[in-house]
Amino acid sequence: MSVLSKIVPMPLHSFILLLVWLMLNNTYSLGHILLGAVLGIVIPLLCAPLRMPQTSIKKxxxxxxxxxxxxxxxxxxxxxxxxxxxxxxxxxxxxxxxxxxxxxxxxxxxxxxxxxxxxxxxxxxxxxxxxxxxxxxxxxxxxxxxxxxxxxxxxxxxxxxxxxxx
Structure with a gap:
């Protein structure tokens, strides 16, 4: 497991959280981008232990x-x-x-x-x-x-x- 995947275990979720944060605040200022990025990293890190492996779609x-x-x-x-x-x-x-x-x-x-x-x-x-x-x-x-x-x-x-x- 790489260092990056330990810091950002769910990159898609992190990116979506950042986008949602920016849309909710209706601004793209540097402060909100940084805060959204921190939330996008911290929230998935806190939730990662709760994830359960699921069966994947085969077809x-x-x-x-x-x-x-x-x-x-x-x-x-x-x-x-x-x-x-x-x-x-x-x-x-x-x-x-x-x-x-x-x-x-x-x-x-x-x-x-x-x-x-x-x-x-x-x-x-x-x-x-x-x-x-x-x-x-x-x-x-x-x-x-x-x-x-x-x-x-x-x-x-x-x-x-x-x-x-x-």
Missing amino acids: PLKLIVYVLIVLKDIITANIEVAFLVMGPMQRIKPGFIAVPLDLCDTLPTTVLASTVTMTPGTVSGEVSSDNKWLYVHVLNMPENEQEVIDLIKQRYESRIKEIFGC
Whole structure:
């Protein structure tokens, strides 16, 4: 590890902090540049011990496809939920399900839980302490709960596993 990387462990973050400092103060005077540079070095140094290594994205092009699929699902689910809540209330059958997880790390699990929550009609409730189950609330539970589990695993989890190389 070089001396420079010990002083500036996260150079991009340091540069962004400097830019944000200058934009917040709406000045580019030497004093603010120096203060912003000091903050850009000190803050990442203080935060460096808190960083946790994360799984990296192995297939970024698959991530683009995934985002497009999720956007399409959000639009479709919005329409479905709108018709559901505008209709008779007895048609709504909420429920919880436990989705078994086959993901390798916390970041892919977080991406899956966030995706489920972003899609109208479903909300991630909790991830089990052993990271083996994702508890999901479904606004309109079908007769066969396995349909929802299969949809989440095939449509989202399998793609996340591919993206992160799990």
